[in-house]
Amino acid sequence: MTDEAFYLTSMDARRFDFGSALRGYDKSRVEQFRDQVAEELERLARVNGELEAKARSFHEQLRAFRERDKALNEALISAQQMRADTKEQATREAELIVREAQADADRIVTEARESTARLRAEIDALDRARRGFLAQMRTMTERQLAELQAAEQAPSPVSLPASDALDSGKRSSWMDAKVVDGE
Numbered sequence: 001m002t003d004e005a006f007y008l009t010s011m012d013a014r015r016f017d018f019g020s021a022l023r024g025y026d027k028s029r030v031e032q033f034r035d036q037v038a039e040e041l042e043r044l045a046r047v048n049g050e051l052e053a054k055a056r057s058f059h060e061q062l063r064a065f066r067e068r069d070k071a072l073n074e075a076l077i078s079a080q081q082m083r084a085d086t087k088e089q090a091t092r093e094a095e096l097i098v099r100e101a102q103a104d105a106d107r108i109v110t111e112a113r114e115s116t117a118r119l120r121a122e123i124d125a126l127d128r129a130r131r132g133f134l135a136q137m138r139t140m141t142e143r144q145l146a147e148l149q150a151a152e153q154a155p156s157p158v159s160l161p162a163s164d165a166l167d168s169g170k171r172s173s174w175m176d177a178k179v180v181d182g183e
Contacts, residue, residue, distance in 0.1 A: 010038040
């Protein structure tokens, strides 16, 4: 018999019959030994059962740990993917914000240039208007100056007779007539 084929239980040890022989073993001692072997087999069977239960428990714990490990690995991979996705999205949003800010800045600069150009055009128009006004004023002033010079150089009005000069009433009417005529 080999160890693998031989399986002895405590009941087998208790029931085994050794048979009788003429000068055989002491029956009481054989019985005592058989009881001891049976008790040891029972104890070993209990220990073996406990060990098998522990082994099953450990296998169950190992399976649970492997499932947790798998779940943790999946969560880690998911977190890494989420981090990569979040980073990519944040990068896209940042680029969009930068593009929008650049477009706003370009628009503001363009508006400022257009406003500056309008202001320059208005300043140029005001400057032209001022120069035109000054030219008109100069022309009008020069005309009036020329009229004053012509009036100064014109012969003096006819002298009135002395008797008329005393009559101031007549003189003022003559002056009024001159003013009305536009001279």
